[in-house]
Amino acid sequence: MLRYAVERLIQAIIAIFGVLTIVFVVMHLSGDPTLLLVPQDASAEMIAQLRSQLGFDRPIWVQYLEYLGGLSHFDFGISVVQRVPAFDIVFSRLPYTAMLAAGALVVAIGMGIPAGIVTATRRGGWLERLLTAIVVTGQSVPTFLSGIVLIFVFGVTLRWLPTSGSGDFASLIMPSLALGAISMSTFARMTRISIIDELGKDYVRAGRARGLSLGSVVFRHVLRNAAIPVITIAALEIGNLLAGAVIVETVFAWPGIGQLAIQSIQSRDFLVVQVIVLLISFVYVLTSVIADFVYALVDPRIRLVR
C-alpha cells in the first residue's frame, strides 16, 4: 500500500513537471507580454528596453532555469502585468472557484444520479423519456448560451436572481446550474449504464427470486456495486469543473480561476498562467488519488486485491 502510494506520487510529480514545461515553452514561443503592455505609439527602442527590463530578452532556457529555481523554494514570481506575486493573485481567486465547483457538483450529483437511477429502472416509461430529454439538453446546450438564457429569464425578466456577482448565495445559483448541467448529464448517463450493467447480474436475479422488490434490490445492493465507475467520473469531473469554468465565470462575472486563466493567457501573464496550470494539475492528481482510496472504502474486493 505504501509502495503504491509512493509510486503514484512520483508519477504525479513527473506529470506535473511535464505539463509545466510544455506550457512554459508554448507560452514563451508565442510571444511575450511586452507588446501588449506598451502604448500603441511606443517606438522599437522603448519596446526593446522594456523587454530587457522585464527579462524577456534572455534565452528561453535561462528563463526556464530561473523559473525552476524559484519554484524549488516555492517562489512563483511576480506578475509582470499586475506587479503582485503570482501566487497571491491565483490564491485570492481560489475560494470563488471552489464555491462554484461545489455548487455545480451539488447540481450535477443531486440531479444526475437520481436521473440515472430512474432512467435505468423505469425503462420505456414517460419519466425516462422526459429525463433523457433533460439530460441530452443539459449536455448539448453550450454554457455561453444557457448562461445568457438563464440571465435573461431569471435575472432580467423575472428578476428572481441577480444578473451577475459573487457575494451571496443567490448569485451562486445560476452559475452552478449552467456549469453543473454538463456534468449532470455525465453523471446521469454513467449511473444509468452502470446500474443497467449490474441489473443483469445473478445476484439481482437471485434477490428478485427471493421476492425482494426491485427498489429494495437497487437501493440495498445495486447502488453500492454501481458506485465505482461513478466515483471515477466524480474525481475527473472535479478537475473538469475547476478547469472548465472559463466560460461560465466570464458570462456571470464570477471571479474564479477560469476567468483569471483566460485573461492571463490573453495578456501573456506567464507566471499567473503557470500557477493556474500547476494548481489544476495538482487538483487532478489529488482527486484521482482520493478516488482510489474511496474505491477501497466502498468495495471490499479492491481492499482484498491489494
Add this chain to the structure above:
Amino acid sequence: MSAKFASVAAMLLALTASTALAQTKDTLTIDLPNDAATLDPHLQWNTDSYSIYRNIFDNLLTRDVKGEIVPQIAKSWKYLDDKMIEFQIRDDVTFQDGTKLTAEDVAFSINRIIDPKLKSPQLSQFDQIAKAEAVSPNVVKMTTKSPYPALLAQLVKLSIVPKAYVERVGDQEFNLKPLGSGPYKMANWQKGVQTELEAYGSYWRAKPPFQKVVFRTVPDVSTRIADLKTGKADLVRDVPPDQAESIKNDSNSQVLSVPTERIGYLFINAQGGATKDIRVRQAIAYAIDREALVEALLEGYGKPVEVLGAEPVFGYTDKVKGYEYNLDKAKELVKAAGAEGATVEFLTSPAYSRATVEAIQQMVNEAGLKVEISSSDQATFLKRRQGDPANAGGLAFGAWSCACQDVDGVIFPLFRTGSIWAKYSNPKFDEAVDKARVILDKNERLKLYEQAYQVIKDDVPGLGLYQAYALYGANKKLKWQPTANEAMFVMDMSWQQ
C-alpha cells in the same frame, strides 16, 4: 396567516419608505469589462485601469469638455526656452491622508515614471522628458531632451503621486493601497471582483457627487447590459454598436456616446506582397465604401474620415481629401498592375471586429483581388504586424488612439521609416513629421502635417476609415457628458432624481 401577511406587508412598506426617503444617490455602480491591472497610475495604461485610478489621482494638466488643455494641479505654465518649461503648482491641494501636495510631489512623479527601474510601460509617453526639479514649494522646472511640442498633451496623462507615502510604503504596497489627491480614495480592492472608492471629503475642487463608487468587473457584454437593465449597474462601459438598440428600448436606460480620437484604419503593406505596387494600394482605397461601413457595422456610431485623423487630434486637416468609392477605377488599377486574382493576406485577431474585417475583405475582393483572412491571438498578431515587412501581411484593420490627441502620436508611429508599425518609407513624409515634432509653433506644425497627410494620401500605406464613438450604457438618471479621450471622471457625473 394574518400575522405572516402583516409582517410581509410591513417589510414591503419599509422598503418603499426607504427608497422614497433616499433623496440623493449614495453609491454609483459602474461595470467595466476588466479589473484594473494596477492602480498605481504610473504602471499599467489601459482603459479599465485608468477609468478607476484617474478618480483617485489628479493629473498635472487636464482637458476641458471642448478638449482644450487646461490647468489642474498646475495653475499655469510658461516656456523658459524651447526645452525648459516652468509650472506653477496649486497650494490648496491635499492628499487623502491630509498631507499637502507640493512641487516636490510633482517633480517626484515625473522622475518616478521616467526612471527605468520602475519598468513602466508608459515610459515611452514621457521619455522626451530629461528631468524635473522643484525649484520652490510651488514651482517645478521641467527639461525635455529636445523641443517637444506634444509635451503638454502627454502631461494630461501624468498622475501626481505623494512622494512621502510612496517612499514609505514602497512600490508594491502603493499599487495595492494607492493614495492620491483626487476626489475618491480607495476603500477596498477585491481583485477580479470590484474596486470600491469613497469620496474624499476635503477634495479641493468640490464635493464629490457620490459618497461611494463601485467599479465591478463584468467581462461579458450581455451580462453588463443585463446588469444595467435590472439596476445592478448605473453605468456600463464598452457597449458594441449592435447592442445599443436594446439599451435604448429599455425605459430606464440610455445610450451615451461621444466621438473619440480613435480612428478605425486599414493598414496596407507597401513593402511586401501584391500591395507593394502602388496601383494595388490605390485600388484598395477606391474599393472601400467608408459610408457603408459606418452605416452597416457601426449603426451610425462613427463618422467616415478622409484622412487618418479626426477633429479632436491636433494636426488633423480637412484640406486633404480621401479616395471616393469607385469600383470601376479600382478594377482598372488592379488590371493595370496585373494583379487580378492576386492573394492578399489580411491579418487580424479576436480583438478586432470580425464583421468589419469580413466587410473589408468583401469590398476588396470586388476590385479583383483575393483577400485571405488569417486570425491569430493578439500577441502573435502584434508580433507579425510589427515584424518583418515580408511577413506582416498585406492588410490589417486597427483602431488607433495615442490618447494624446496629437497627430505626432498617430501618423509618426504608423508610417515613419523605421517605426515598428511602418511597412513604408518615403523621405518626404519623414522630413515633414520629423520637423513637426521638434518645433513648438502651432501653425508651422499644422502646415507640415498637412504635407504629410498629402504624401500618405498619394502613397496609401494606410487608409483612415472612420472616427470611432465611445458607447456607454447608463441609467436615465445619470447625467454625464463622456469625453473624446475616453476618460471616466466621476467628478463630471451627477444624478437627477
